Amino acid sequence: MNTKNMMVQEMVKPFLLQARYGIEKESQRVTLEGNLVRTDHPASVGSRSFHPYIQTDFSETQLELITPVTESVAEVLASLEAIHDVAQRSMPKDEMMWPFSMPPALPEKEEDIQIAKLENHADVLYRRYLAREYGKRKQMVSGIHFNFEYGLDLIKQLFLAQTEEASMENFKTRIYMKTARNFLRYRWLITYLFGASPLSEARYFDNADRPKEPVRSIRTSRYGYVNKPDVQVSYETLARYSEELAENVAQGRLSEEKEFYAPIRMRGGKKVADLFQTGIRYIELRNIDLNPFERVGISSDEIEFLHLFMLYLLWTEEKLSADEWVAEGNRISDAVSLERPTETTAYLAEGHAIFEEMLQMVDELELTGADLLKNYQRWLDHPEETLAARILALDEAKGQAAVALELGQQFYEQAWARPYQLAGFQEMELSTQNLLFDAIQKGIETEVLDRQDQFVKLQHKDHQELVKNGNMTSKDTYIAPLLMANKTVTKIVLARAGFHVPQGETFASIAEAQKAYPRFAQNAFVIKPKTTNYGLGITIFKGETALADYNAGLAIAFAEDDEVIIEEFLAGTEYRFFVINHQVKAVLLRTPANVIGDGKRSIEELVAEKNASPLRGINHRSPLEKIQLGELEQLMLKEQGLRIDSIPEKDQQVFLRENSNVSTGGDSIDVTDEMDESYKQLAIEAVNVLGASISGIDLIIPDKDKPYETAADYGIIEANFNPMMHMHIYPYIGKSRRLTTDVLRFLYPEMNI
Template identity: 30%
Template sequence: MQENKTSFSQRLTLLKQKEVKQTLVGILHGVERESLRINPDGGLAQTPHQAALGSALTHDFITTDFSESLLEFITPPEVSIDKTIGQLTDVHKFVLENIGEERLWSMSMPCFIESDDNIPIANYGSSNVGRMKSLYRVGLKNRYGSMMQAISGVHFNFSLPEAFWQEWLAKLGQEANKDTISAAYFALIRNYRRYCWIIPYLYGASPALCGSFIKGKLTSFEFSKIGKGTYYLPYATSLRMSDLGYTNSAQSGLNICYNQVDTYIDSLRKAISQPSVDYQRFNGKKDGQYQQLNGNVLQIENELYSPIRPKQPTRSLEKPTDALDDRGVNYIEVRALDVNPFSQIGIEANQFYFLDVFLLYCVTKPSEFFDSHLYQETETNLSEVVNRGREPNLHLTHKGESISLVDWALSLFSDLAEVAAELDEANNTNQYSAAVEVEKQKVLDPSLTPSARILKILLENNEDNGSFGLNLADTYKKQLLATDYQFMTADDLTAHAGRSVQKQLLVEQQDMQTFDEFLRSYFESSTELEQV
């Protein structure tokens, strides 16, 4: 159903009401931060996932993403921003204490990597579930190359409490239930996509990359070169989010629909059953080994590249769309954040406060359905900003009309300031308004953006991206090793690692099928692995 068409000012008045506002103290956050393990010389570590870190298959806080060398740190949902930052810091400290001389790469675009074959695919053990997770990654390598999969990002998980939805939807004349809450989250998602160009502008931190990333590739970008082998675009904000990074041209025709949860589920299910002419060539086995899960445009749902996802925690062997269909949207995952190289853990507190404001604004602002033209606008605007967001007098498109990025951003910040004031009052603080003001200054002065700051350092020193990143990695390792644990001790995390190993062994012992039988029954039953 199309949502209530009241104005932003009218809906802001509803947000100001005490019954609604007081629920805002219950906003939950979680973070998933990716980081490559590197050697002291800055090259990609070739060592397996360290045993002291536990099982990547079953650990709650420390796992791997595409590669054995690509760690992912996960924090549980928490109300307190300070607690989430503290937990993330604890996990970083523990990892650095257990990886010897290796460091954690502090940037989104990869360090120097000789070739795709120097990026070891993640190993999750001998269980059918673990082998399938690895096979999915083999498919990603064959489809897109491993270099793209070595890119790191930060995912920001956000949910509003049940009490908020009860009060907010009642004010809009609706009863809070699975369907209306999901519809409200999808309204948030549509607004996020309309305005998410502001995210790479404010937080994009990958204007440059190591020449090894584009070695042998055809690209339409007119790069400039600096140092021994660093390439950059003068006004780029986030090459990670560009066509060089986490995009998939084969997905451009999928027409994923974000208007309603049902249309989203239907369009995504269609995508994972749509054969791809390009990927059919990887079907079957090569030298006795499968090359991908299947020959469809998407092997599984997680292969869909999107700057935001609706999420519902999945049960064992449950498909994400089935979880959404059964229990509705539980939280949203913001996926447009580069690793913040100016933070030792890849994200800083100001980003939390601003994103809370921004996402609550996306709830409060009326959100009309997309048609194909409006949806394409969001894609084009995002692309313009990631490639040349700091270009003077850059114009974007809003409802078919050209508008300067600066004018649109300042109008947006005017609204954000009003939402921030309500969050401040609810939480008895001024952090939200202060965060909005900090980010607004980046619009008024693009030299304050992370992308501009990085390029300034590189250009002034004729320095390579790699040496800049390695210096940060060295500095952060020393800082984190000298930091005290805050919420989880080394003993806690060691015990957790041990339990995760036992969980993996139990999973392996419970297998009753061959891998071929498992795959066959898996796809016949149309189930999908949890957290593949």
């Protein structure tokens, strides 16, 4: 098959870069001092019997992180980043991931290496067999497995662009077999560029059979984790490959197929023989060392290069018979992996030839990536730029173990710096980031269907759920949130059911509202837009209100909505009750933006200090918002006879806002445990009356310690659909309430999360 002729056709070109990717990444868990941990796989992570993202490899200490299949480099990296964050933050606070492929110093006694404690006994038995056959030490090495699939449209267009092969299924198989053979032939280039296991740590090698370190990659060399030399398989055709693999198992040279540690695997069915039914769906590249300079072990550039390399493998012609071609590749790969990293490779000329051919391909096929290729080509003449050489240089300066510790700690700190965010998804709402975190942690398959719209798909076995904005789910009816969105109707419904709600009226015009002045002026009342977000447009009057102030309040409210509510202002403290599935899972007190004086610093300085907390950010990217010093805050100070350069006395609390919304710099204080049970019951019953499953209901309560007796003991202000969750998860003061986990429990009762 002349694949080049197919690839250059116009009908094929638009689809050339179409592909799907998946990454598996192994890492040893170590202490912050760099020693292999003695703890079990993290308990907070869902069961390894089904976990799609966080597994263990050979040993109990060896994490295996698995991304879902994605259709872009950005997505696969985002997923890996996220799973990495979840894994790191699910581990005890004194553990981190070892950034190198080669493990840290191993225990003196091999029995101290703990085989993964898997639930499936067959999995344990297999690991015990491996330990006997290869020794436990060799199993402790980590790497990246890169799963690659040519896009279906690409395969289809290539198929249409030829006439030689009539069967689409056979064509696809031939495409992948060619790719595999060429990969085996040219894979040395990957090792040259990205080999990153130049040195072993103590007790990795337990006998004299070891390379002369440093090398480019112990892991991909014959000293790495490879089968015994008598295990040989042909890649000429899928049939031969399958037969010979089966023969190896039949003869007892392999215990089962998966013991065949080839640098590439054809994937599709559960077993190789299934491939005749399923076809080859994708291929798995297994010869990639962890890039220790990347938190997740692989960079975007590496993936882009691998993608172009795959296209090149399809593009370039094979020059020998299948078996000879692969055997030649194996020889070269082993040789290159054992070269000294800082030395020029013996295959420099072939390396340049590959790059020249790749550049020509990129040019002919009008692909992007020429710059990236040229950059990597430069490494051929500058071996000191390869990963192995860079590690070696650092090793010479301070020792490989110290380097690993430094890099590991740096990545550890990155993962913990903003624990309320999830790497790869930081531009999404915090609640959704937290929900994704929890779902990944518990082993629920997640997929973001629309980032901008906060639309997430969850799946566990056959049970699928869609979630928008963190808590808009199938568990609520359509009408309940619409009811909550309408404050007037909410009040009618609650009042009729016997709940105490502030009396008020809705006005559709400013003129009409102005006429109502005499009815409200004498008592405390609040003017607010009928629909409000973040407390915008709300003014509170505490009694004896002047007409001008009243009219000003109306103007502010009508600027936010066509309809405005004026209602009785209830004295007392407002609490947010987060109700889900007939339970109060959190109660929060929100206090308006404020600072507490120290007798020395000005209000401006105190605000700056408070704003420096990593919990405070802007535009809802953090659990709390920075306190502003805008017009409203300065007005509020002025009313208290203060300015931003005033210096409050020690312990004097100065408020900068009337409203207590977290979104305008307010503090959030968890009072779930302190709130009298009777009010929680009230909140639950009110949410029931509204027919809602998830609601943030706001109650005014004069005394939260005194059990509810009469209507005077509380008033319901409003019920919020899609209530903020992150302010409960990361309160300014008090206990964190992980509401996103409650959402998952509600959605997946069968999982017993």
